[in-house]
Amino acid sequence: MTSAQTLSTRPVRRDRRDWTGWTFVGPFMIVFALVFIAPVIYSIYLSFFQDQLVGGNSFVWFDNYAQALGDPKFWDALGRVTLFLVVQVPIMLVLALAAAMAIDSARLHFSGVFRISIFLPYAVPAVVATLMWGFIYGDRFGLVGNINDAFGISIPDPLSNSWILLAIGNIVTWEFVGYNMLIFYAALRVIPTELYEAAELDGAGAFRVIRSIKLPSIKGAVVIATIFSIIGSFQLFNEPNILQTIAPNAISSYFTPNMYAYNLSFAGQQYNYSAAIAIIMGLATMIIAYVVQLSGSRKDA
Amino acid sequence: MSASTVQATAASTRPTQGRPRFARSTTSRGRKSIWLTIIMCVMLVYSLLPLFWLIVNSSKTQESLFSSFGLWFSGDFALFDNIAQVLTYHDGEFVRWLGNTVLYVVVGAGGATFLATLAGYGLAKFDFPGRKGVFAVILGAVAVPGTALAVPTFLMFSEMGLTNTGWSIIIPSLISPFGLYLVWTYASEAIPTEILEAARVDGAGEMRTFFTISMRLLAPGFITVLLFTMVATWNNYFLPLIMLSESTWYPLTVGLNQWNAQASTAGGEAIYNLVITGSLLTIVPIVIAFLFMQRYWQSGLTTGSVK
Numbered sequence: 018m019t020s021a022q023t024l025s026t027r028p029v030r031r032d033r034r035d036w037t038g039w040t041f042v043g044p045f046m047i048v049f050a051l052v053f054i055a056p057v058i059y060s061i062y063l064s065f066f067q068d069q070l071v072g073g074n075s076f077v078w079f080d081n082y083a084q085a086l087g088d089p090k091f092w093d094a095l096g097r098v099t100l101f102l103v104v105q106v107p108i109m110l111v112l113a114l115a116a117a118m119a120i121d122s123a124r125l126h127f128s129g130v131f132r133i134s135i136f137l138p139y140a141v142p143a144v145v146a147t148l149m150w151g152f153i154y155g156d157r158f159g160l161v162g163n164i165n166d167a168f169g170i171s172i173p174d175p176l177s178n179s180w181i182l183l184a185i186g187n188i189v190t191w192e193f194v195g196y197n198m199l200i201f202y203a204a205l206r207v208i209p210t211e212l213y214e215a216a217e218l219d220g221a222g223a224f225r226v227i228r229s230i231k232l233p234s235i236k237g238a239v240v241i242a243t244i245f246s247i248i249g250s251f252q253l254f255n256e257p258n259i260l261q262t263i264a265p266n267a268i269s270s271y272f273t274p275n276m277y278a279y280n281l282s283f284a285g286q287q288y289n290y291s292a293a294i295a296i297i298m299g300l301a302t303m304i305i306a307y308v309v310q311l312s313g314s315r316k317d318a
Numbered sequence: 319m320s321a322s323t324v325q326a327t328a329a330s331t332r333p334t335q336g337r338p339r340f341a342r343s344t345t346s347r348g349r350k351s352i353w354l355t356i357i358m359c360v361m362l363v364y365s366l367l368p369l370f371w372l373i374v375n376s377s378k379t380q381e382s383l384f385s386s387f388g389l390w391f392s393g394d395f396a397l398f399d400n401i402a403q404v405l406t407y408h409d410g411e412f413v414r415w416l417g418n419t420v421l422y423v424v425v426g427a428g429g430a431t432f433l434a435t436l437a438g439y440g441l442a443k444f445d446f447p448g449r450k451g452v453f454a455v456i457l458g459a460v461a462v463p464g465t466a467l468a469v470p471t472f473l474m475f476s477e478m479g480l481t482n483t484g485w486s487i488i489i490p491s492l493i494s495p496f497g498l499y500l501v502w503t504y505a506s507e508a509i510p511t512e513i514l515e516a517a518r519v520d521g522a523g524e525m526r527t528f529f530t531i532s533m534r535l536l537a538p539g540f541i542t543v544l545l546f547t548m549v550a551t552w553n554n555y556f557l558p559l560i561m562l563s564e565s566t567w568y569p570l571t572v573g574l575n576q577w578n579a580q581a582s583t584a585g586g587e588a589i590y591n592l593v594i595t596g597s598l599l600t601i602v603p604i605v606i607a608f609l610f611m612q613r614y615w616q617s618g619l620t621t622g623s624v625k
Contacts, residue, residue, distance in 0.1 A: 034445040034446065034447070035446065036446055036447065037444055037446065037524055038440045038441070038443075038444030038445065038446030038449065039440070039446055039448075040440070040524065040525070041436045041437060041439055041440025041441075041444065041524075041528070042436070042437045042440040042441060042446070042449075042452055044433055044436060044437070045433040045434065045436060045437035045493070045498065046437070046452065048433060048489070048492045048493055049455075049456070049459070049493050051489065052467070052471060052489060052490045052492070052493050053459050053462070053467065053493060054455070055470075055474060056467040056470035056471045056474060057462065057467065057470070059470040059473070059474060060466065060467070060469070060470040063470060063473075112361070116358065116361055119354055119357075119358050120358075122354070124349060124350055124351040124354055125350065125351070125354055125355055125358060126350050126352070126355045127355070130362075131358050131361075131362055133609070133612060134362050134365050134366055135361060135362065135365045137365060137366070137369070137605065137608070138365055138368075138369075139549065140549055140553075140601065140604045140605055140608045141369070141553075141601050141604075141605075142552065142553035142555065142570075142571050142600060142601070142604075143553060143555055143571075144553075144555050144571040144572075144574055144575050144597075145372075145571075145574065145597040145600055145601055146368075148574065148575070148578055148593060148594075148597055149368050149369075149371065149372050149594075149597060150368060152371075152375075152590070152594070153368060153371060153388070160371070160388045160389065162388075163387055163388050163389075191364070191365070191368065194365075195365065254556060255555050255556060258559075259555075259575055259578075262575075262578060262579045262582055263578075263582070265582075278466075278469065279468075279469075279560075282469045282472075283560070288469060288473060291469055292469060292470065295466040295467075295468075295469060296466065298466060299462050299466040302462075303458075303462070
């Protein structure tokens with residue numbers, strides 16, 4: 018953590034140092050301690066115990082972690098979200114970036130309509146988005162069924178084993194492309210005009226401006242959007258959990274690490290093991306987010 | 319997320335460096351491109367098509383759902399029948415869930431926005447013992463997957479007797495690290511320290527200064543945070559799914575999913591037309607709030623920070 022560094026470079030001017038600030042920060046911190054810090058500590062505590070029929074609750078050091086690392090179901094789930102991450106996140110972010118640049122370029126008719134319409138799906142609850150797309154995917158009264166009937170063909174069932182991950186990727190992309198677009202757009206809006214004027218004097222073309230001015234200027238926003246997308250992929254739960262109702266054969270109880278942890282806890286009462294898996298996933302997310310952030314903040318990156 | 323990312327973003331979005339909003343539309347590069355517009359229309363259709371599907375199919379009876387083409391209206395226009403059925407099905411449980419959702423949004427998102435604004439302002443404008451610690455802990459928390467906390471939070475709340483009550487949804491909703499971060503960067507830029515000093519010289523208390531002067535300057539940041547916390551609370555699914563086992567306290571999201579799951583349980587009645595119409599009713603309020611508030615949150619995002 019490099020917070021000290023940041024604090025010293027931020028333009029915070031204060032003429033006194035006393036406890037007044039706590040009257041503002043205090044209420045947040047009290048609730049924060051209850052819903053963030055306490056569960057983290059409790060989770061770590063739980064992960065070091067095992068509850069057995071014989072012998073009751075006992076301290077087992079890292080046994081739960083060792084069990085998780087040797088559990089094929091856990092690796093299966095982790096592999097699936099990693100594949101999801103590697104494919105879905107780049108597609109979504111490139112689409113979002115392209116849309117943001119198009120809207121910012123001032124060369125688009127009705128850019129305001131595009132901005133609000135593409136962002137709109139973000140307001141749709143994951144439950145509604147998944148139900149909606151799930152129906153559309155369906156072959157009974159969905160669009161896939163209509164297309165099959167109309168052309169007398171049979172396009173691959175999006176809810177089958179081999180296509181389900183793609184189907185989920187499409188739902189997630191639909192939900193969040195506008196959100197990421199808005200992040201990029203906000204960063205593009207504040208690029209100083211002088212930079213564009215200088216580029217124009219130099220006779221730089223549109224793609225040169227994108228490569229040399231726009232992309233470097235919004236690097237911070239790209240890094241943040243990437244980190245949040247990685248966290249989102251590793252936490253994948255809502256969409257597969259809801260789709261499970263209509264595609265029970267394609268989505269197992271350990272489809273993603275989060276679904277596995279959830280099902281261990283609430284279907285199997287294995288709280289300790291579930292806590293260990295949640296912590297491993299938390300650590301993995303933090304490490305990857307940190308690596309992305311490091312590579313993003315390199316000068317030449 | 320670590321601090322230098324934050325720093326990079328905060329620096330790149332500092333309003334003083336910004337250009338006027340319409341600066342570039344008058345330059346030679348402002349020529350409109352029809353091709354770009356057409357390409358973007360594809361994306362527009364992708365974004366809106368499922369919503370159009372939802373509206374069309376909300377107007378169909380259960381029978382015509384199965385017998386008609388998905389992207390156009392057919393048969394009787396049953397939208398109002400469907401709405402009436404949604405509102406009265408199972409003694410009007412949908413209305414109950416709607417009330418719950420509104421309660422969670424008003425108390426949860428409202429409270430979260432208020433706490434985040436207070437704390438973000440405190441971090442931006444005051445130096446106090448432990449400030450660096452607060453800062454580090456909150457940044458660390460942003461990187462912790464929210465769902466990793468779900469099981470321990472459930473067990474804790476269960477021992478405190480809070481599960482199966484509205485509190486189990488409201489209390490965790492009160493914290494928005496992202497909201498805090500947004501207000502913090504926004505307040506650093508939007509509130510000149512001189513104003514606060516002037517107020518102090520005049521003898522105004524810190525709280526009074528906050529409510530009479532600072533809140534006004536923070537309004538766009540506040541609205542932006544409110545919008546994001548509202549969406550998060552209205553759309554919350556995982557937390558209520560874990561905390562609530564009885565439908566009395568369900569929000570709309572969990573309720574709708576239960577209606578949908580009903581079709582695949584033994585002896586359950588399939589009510590697809592109600593699930594679809596209920597989905598439409600669920601998104602209407604949040605979409606209206608979105609459009610209504612866009613004037614404010616767009617300025618809050620561009621002049622403050624992004625994340």
